Amino acid sequence: MEERTRFKFVIVGSGLGGSAAAHVLKESGESILLLERGDFLKQERQNWDVAEVAERRRYDAEELWLDQNGRPFRPRIYYNVGGSTKVYGAAALRFRECDFSSRRHDGGATVSWPFGYRELMPYYERAEALLEVHGEAGEDPTEPPRGAFPFPAIAHEEEIERLSGRLARQGLHPFHLPLAIDQGPGGKCRKGSPCDGFPCMIRAKGDAENRLLRPILLKKTPNVTLWTRSYVERLETEEGGRRVVRARVIKDGQAVLVEGEVFILSAGAVNSAALLLRSASDRHPAGLANSSGLVGRNFMSHNNSVVLALSPFRKNPTRFQKTLAVHDFYDRGSRTGGPLGTIQLRGKVTEEMLKSKRNPLLRIFRRAIALRSVDLWVMTEDLPDPGNRVALDPSGAIRLERRPTNMRAHRELLRKARRAMRKAGYPICIVDKRGVNAIQHQCGTARLGTDPSSSVVDEWCKAHDLENLYVIDASFFPSSAAVNPSLTLLAQALRASEHLLLESRAGRA
């Protein structure tokens, strides 16, 4: 017989969504269990070792998925307390007002959110305060209405300040990229260490563990329990099929049945969908919460490329490079007037990072390139397409079926980025494209909406089909916009969790 235990709130996954839910629901005083399949990510010397992290993939999950052709690949996915935010780049942008409505792109259309920017505005404020976001209001030409940032913007280093001036002289509006990093006077961040794509050895990054979970765990909040190395296999309902009653968990290799009153699924966009599909039963033959047939569908993860812009005459000694962005082509800019996306600087590329690149140019001249390059992250919107989906292979493995969307807009933004960099004095621009298997901004697989036939969860992230199942992670995004997802995920996670807290206090949860 397996062990049994019972909690009021059961949260699956300790990433940004799950941590936010625990942060809000702890106020209920009710018992809360967070189930995390991974362990704490160690603070160790290797956190900043490029070969260990980028080449040997020390912190990536040891798992193989299948692509649309059935070929196995090892996804860049992170199973540890804090989820992907342990390695994220901490760019913390709000969606623009226009991102909440349906928009026509060159490659198709997006879907509206059931609420607008104003509804999320107070939660964005709280999200920025929680993650300790540094930024400067009023600089970004597409910025939605907002007050001051909780912390001043992280200053550009000399080379980037010069670049900012050269871009401004072209009529563009470069701005300080909002970042959830404790840098600036009195800040913890040591500028020279790798950050974007790396764990922070000194906890200067505003990740889900540092800012949301650790304060709960350090205070020994008695009603919150975290189980690590606890993999949720299935969620099961009572006979009527309207309520989830238990999770089947493998904890340190042992089977445990966790019963609960409210279940919150926060396993990330791919794994939440996979768990719902794995939880199929007689009552829910297509998977849990899947009467719409949309669980796993509309997978999105942005279209991304890196541009290495080089001046043969100038070295780039910048240590912390990710401080600047350009949004002049966010709203418009395509040949038909459609939206394009964001151009941001990324963490400084080093010689070691180029060692295993497929492009021989990057590999052979890696030393010279890394000394000189200014490195850009060019990102455009990935559009919802039901054919792009997470499915389960008969072997039980996750199958990610994905074909690119909206690539014309991506190529157009790449052209604009290269042209701007050439004019700014970087005549050589090498593009390093990310493949369709780059899943760092995964979202959309259990989209929120008001119509149960075209969405999986309602505007409070509650599954339409069930009374007590919530999906609070990047799965709920109906559209992905073209800015980094975390802040919007956190804002809506706070909003949905607060609603759940009120329902619980009123005896309705």
Ligand SMILES: Cc1cc2nc3c(=O)[nH]c(=O)nc-3n(C[C@H](O)[C@H](O)[C@H](O)COP(=O)(O)OP(=O)(O)OC[C@H]3O[C@@H](n4cnc5c(N)ncnc54)[C@H](O)[C@@H]3O)c2cc1C
């Ligand atoms: C390299 C990288 C850079 C990024 N940079 C940025 C950035 O600069 N700005 C930005 O906004 N976003 C960035 N992102 C994206 C951002 O990190 C994610 O959007 C966000 O963290 C997603 O949170 P989540 O809660 O949806 O899922 P996750 O972070 O994936 O968390 C899910 C958690 O659930 C656990 N889990 C999964 N399955 C199970 C199961 N069956 N049982 C128990 N536990 C389970 C996982 O171990 C994980 O801890 C980046 C991501 C990556 C990978």
